[in-house]
Amino acid sequence: MRESSPIKGVFAPVLTPFNPDLTVDQERLFMHCEWLLSQDCSLAIFGTNSEANSLSVNERLQLLEFLVDRGLEPTRMMPGTGCCSIPETVELTKKAVNLGCSSVLMLPPFYYKGVNDEGLYKNFSEVIQRVGDSRLKIFLYHIPQMSGLHFSIDLIERFLREFPETVVGMKDSSGQIENIKVVLHNFPEFKVFVGTESLLLSTLRFGGAGCISGTANINPAKIVRLFNEWKTAKAEHMQNEISEIRKIIEGYQMIPAIKKVIAYYRNDNKWARVRPPLNELPQNETDTLIGKLDFLKFKIPPVQC
């Protein structure tokens, strides 16, 4: 039997702020992490919205160490560690486990397309054996629109049979609530996080564990509140409120838009910067975006230093 894990709730794939020379602005990142934790939002650093694949493996290793050394609670962290190559995935995952991170979010090797279940199984199996640590807890990262790959029901079943203590859940960023429903129907104890808070209430009703969503970087408190009160009569109303904000953001390029929202509401334009191949949100789009959020009286509570 799989041991029960407390990992649930709302995670932000933490945005990565950059200095003018495009190095990571570590202090700003740390403060943002602290603020998210203060909102009861956990930290999925090195996610898609973190521009993690635009960071080198060495940068990620160093940054993870920095954040834990600086005092972040590793049990609240689920870093992304899945690379295209097994040695790099193993190196990052070992580092996360050794620093005490509660779990990791693992992309499949995303270069080759048309990879079958057997190939994906071998890849994860090799990683798990090489890390060789019973503390390792893996969440599979299902994001076919970027990886071009799928975790099938057969493959999940095989993972749960062969590595029941290690493969504990999944983040589903496909946007297909039907997929989450089917996965949870087959594996009720599998911890499934949805990739958008728009589907949080539905996911929780199907038995899901929470959400890991880019917009949790700007709207954590209200998303966390829905997670805490989803069984109350106010749940539908709370869902509609957070979905409204999410829908506005989805009208723009997600990562540049969220960064601009932080830059604007914190009056800190350094947050706007992205690494290529992404582009900063243009000023005219930023203006319409902020106009829509202002109309809803959107705010980001201040960072407490």
Next chain:
Amino acid sequence: MRESSPIKGVFAPVLTPFNPDLTVDQERLFMHCEWLLSQDCSLAIFGTNSEANSLSVNERLQLLEFLVDRGLEPTRMMPGTGCCSIPETVELTKKAVNLGCSSVLMLPPFYYKGVNDEGLYKNFSEVIQRVGDSRLKIFLYHIPQMSGLHFSIDLIERFLREFPETVVGMKDSSGQIENIKVVLHNFPEFKVFVGTESLLLSTLRFGGAGCISGTANINPAKIVRLFNEWKTAKAEHMQNEISEIRKIIEGYQMIPAIKKVIAYYRNDNKWARVRPPLNELPQNETDTLIGKLDFLKFKIPPVQC
């Protein structure tokens, strides 16, 4: 004006042999490189068919150094150096330039999809400026079926305007001869390599520079002969002959199939191994594949030690 470059002909994206523990079998790789050079085939190490993205950046840095130290002629090498992150692309590219490689084949950052021309431009521009070396010659690697990204005519034009000495050509693995035709019509001096020898004659007739093809790992001499004699009366016949072999291979998963062909014809089963997420070609498929090649009296000339 762009200085004229002698880079043309037939390149193999050199297959990477693995030891039982999945480390790179360096000596076998070196011998295969030597053999390819002896067939007048140049070396595009770290390509898609090399399983380059299944190697860590550190493995690639070390391997490149090993091959040059061991005596391979760097001017015959066009290593793949494009990673998802700018720092890693820069590190690999600098190493290739410093070792004297004639050029590099650069994948676009392939994690994010829907990246626009501006984002791709900034990515390559940043890499070129950081490498900061006039010896750098870049071939853009156009392989939308893996990267999900496209090099548009507008983007190529911008590269040629801003970096005429550096962005010298492209490998087009899209399989769309129409794209090669359009690119060469717009930029007659751009050095375009096609990703399959099935389109070599057409590409040369449109003014292309040659081909970089996985099957050059097993059939280099005949592909090179077509390149050398493409203006002769025998060209169509030579094209048909090499296309026949290519078509057989295309009936299988390309990389595992080519590796099995080498393993069989060199009587060296160590060549069959692949890194996950790829799978070794199953025995029954290998049998039918070899049967078809044997029927055509296919052979691989021996490696001279």
